Amino acid sequence: MTRASINIGISDRVADYTERFRRFLDDEVAPLEEQLAAKNVGTAAQPHLDEAGRMHPEVWEARREVQRRAGAAGLYAPHNSASVGGGGLSRVEMHHVEEFVYRNSGLGLGLAALAWTEGPNPAIEHCSPAAREQYLTPLIKGEITAAFCNTEPDVGSDVLKMSTWAKRDGDDWILNGHKAWITNAHFADVLQVVAVTEPGAGTRSLSMFLVDAGAPGFRRGVDLPTMMNDGLTGELEFTDVRVPAENVVGEIGDGFALAMSWINWRRMCRGGMDAGWGNWLLDRALSYSRERQSGGKPIGALQAVQHLIADMDADITQAKATSLMIQAQLDELGPFDIPLHRDAPRLISLLKIINDEAFYRVTDRAVQIHGARGLQLGSPEEKLFRVARNLRIPAGTVEIQRNAIARGLLRDRGPAA
Ligand SMILES: Cc1cc2nc3c(=O)[nH]c(=O)nc-3n(C[C@H](O)[C@H](O)[C@H](O)COP(=O)(O)OP(=O)(O)OC[C@H]3O[C@@H](n4cnc5c(N)ncnc54)[C@H](O)[C@@H]3O)c2cc1C
Numbered sequence: 001m002t003r004a005s006i007n008i009g010i011s012d013r014v015a016d017y018t019e020r021f022r023r024f025l026d027d028e029v030a031p032l033e034e035q036l037a038a039k040n041v042g043t044a045a046q047p048h049l050d051e052a053g054r055m056h057p058e059v060w061e062a063r064r065e066v067q068r069r070a071g072a073a074g075l076y077a078p079h080n081s082a083s084v085g086g087g088g089l090s091r092v093e094m095h096h097v098e099e100f101v102y103r104n105s106g107l108g109l110g111l112a113a114l115a116w117t118e119g120p121n122p123a124i125e126h127c128s129p130a131a132r133e134q135y136l137t138p139l140i141k142g143e144i145t146a147a148f149c150n151t152e153p154d155v156g157s158d159v160l161k162m163s164t165w166a167k168r169d170g171d172d173w174i175l176n177g178h179k180a181w182i183t184n185a186h187f188a189d190v191l192q193v194v195a196v197t198e199p200g201a202g203t204r205s206l207s208m209f210l211v212d213a214g215a216p217g218f219r220r221g222v223d224l225p226t227m228m229n230d231g232l233t234g235e236l237e238f239t240d241v242r243v244p245a246e247n248v249v250g251e252i253g254d255g256f257a258l259a260m261s262w263i264n265w266r267r268m269c270r271g272g273m274d275a276g277w278g279n280w281l282l283d284r285a286l287s288y289s290r291e292r293q294s295g296g297k298p299i300g301a302l303q304a305v306q307h308l309i310a311d312m313d314a315d316i317t318q319a320k321a322t323s324l325m326i327q328a329q330l331d332e333l334g335p336f337d338i339p340l341h342r343d344a345p346r347l348i349s350l351l352k353i354i355n356d357e358a359f360y361r362v363t364d365r366a367v368q369i370h371g372a373r374g375l376q377l378g379s380p381e382e383k384l385f386r387v388a389r390n391l392r393i394p395a396g397t398v399e400i401q402r403n404a405i406a407r408g409l410l411r412d413r414g415p416a417a
Pocket residue numbers: 117147148149150151154155156157158180181182183184226228233390393394395396397398399400403
């Protein structure tokens with residue numbers, strides 16, 4: 001396929017998905033959101049926490065109900081391959097789906113209807129037939145949730161230095177280690193754990209295992225509260241956990257490539273997410289700038305405010321254009337191939353850093369336009385400002401993205417002077 005044939009438009013499959021998603025928001029999500037509001041336990045975006053600092057169980061259960069219903073409606077896993085029961089959409093199509101979902105859900109319960117960190121991911125598609133039946137199919141149906149367990153208390157960016165390890169014992173593996181900063185640590189039914197199986201073997205030193213949350217030796221640790229304040233991030237401990245051979249994902253030694261596949265999926269999702277939320281914030285900024293008065297006229301009549309609005313639009317448009325252009329190229333290269341095409345890491349990192357930095361500026365301006373109301377705890381602008389600040393660290397910090405971009409550029413030109 002030549003570059004000239006790249007199509008970044010909205011396909012019939014996307015139009016069908018978004019039409020069904022819109023109806024799902026009205027028919028299924030809106031009543032659940034009303035029921036949740038009546039319980040006085042916070043909202044999906046601003047949940048109350050339980051005594052251990054975890055997301056309030058009623059809020060978690062409302063999200064789970066949305067996930068189960070979205071799974072039953074075939075809306076939850078459009079990004080997974082059709083061969084495992086997903087929607088089989090391309091990355092360009094997923095940009096449009098994600099943009100639609102984030103723009104139309106805002107900070108509501110509807111966001112739970114599209115698989116996120118807790119859902120089925122491209123890496124787990126490499127599991128065995130037995131694990132597919134036990135974990136992947138229920139994940140795609142929204143019946144269970146997962147957690148991706150890579151980071152440790154002492155190791156984040158420096159993935160190959162992790163200390164969690166697994167040793168073969170007959171056909172099984174025995175897993176030991178301590179993971180930290182894991183999203184969905186408190187509730188996941190299955191843990192997708194990356195561990196060392198061949199020390200010193202570089203990018204072949206790691207393997208990925210599926211650990212059932214009921215396995216003896218597995219223990220959920222403390223909540224690690226972050227500025228997201230959602231009660232979802234915590235620690236996990238594995239002590240002599242026996243993992244059957246059928247729960248190895250891919251081959252032994254594939255762990256680094258599989259971890260990168262999971263991480264790259266999250267990086268690619270930034271494009272649609274930022275365009276969707278960015279436009280949602282822009283809509284809100286436009287409405288507010290028409291209502292709020294200063295000096296006897298709406299603040300939207302002031303050039304200072306108009307420029308903040310224009311800068312939001314410029315950042316959203318630029319980041320969206322980057323996402324669509326790059327996701328189209330990745331569709332050609334194979335976004336989740338193992339091994340990954342050598343040009344893909346630089347492209348994925350460009351997508352992430354441009355979107356992370358643009359969205360951070362967008363949320364900052366959204367706060368500014370709303371004045372004190374933008375800073376008010378619990379306002380959408382304040383929440384998304386915190387989200388945007390957060391996004392620049394997980395799934396690879398912005399510095400790590402710069403490393404990958406420079407590495408990709410310099411690689412073919414010999415060592416840097
Ligand atoms: C809300 C949240 C959710 C998360 N969810 C998950 C999850 O579900 N699963 C999971 O496994 N992890 C998760 N993480 C962990 C996250 O992926 C790590 O925090 C991230 O990879 C950075 O690692 P670190 O925090 O150890 O920072 P470090 O790696 O210690 O980095 C510290 C600083 O040094 C810089 N730095 C480090 N190495 C380099 C380098 N080589 N070149 C340039 N700069 C460098 C970094 O950019 C950063 O500024 C989550 C984190 C948060 C905050």
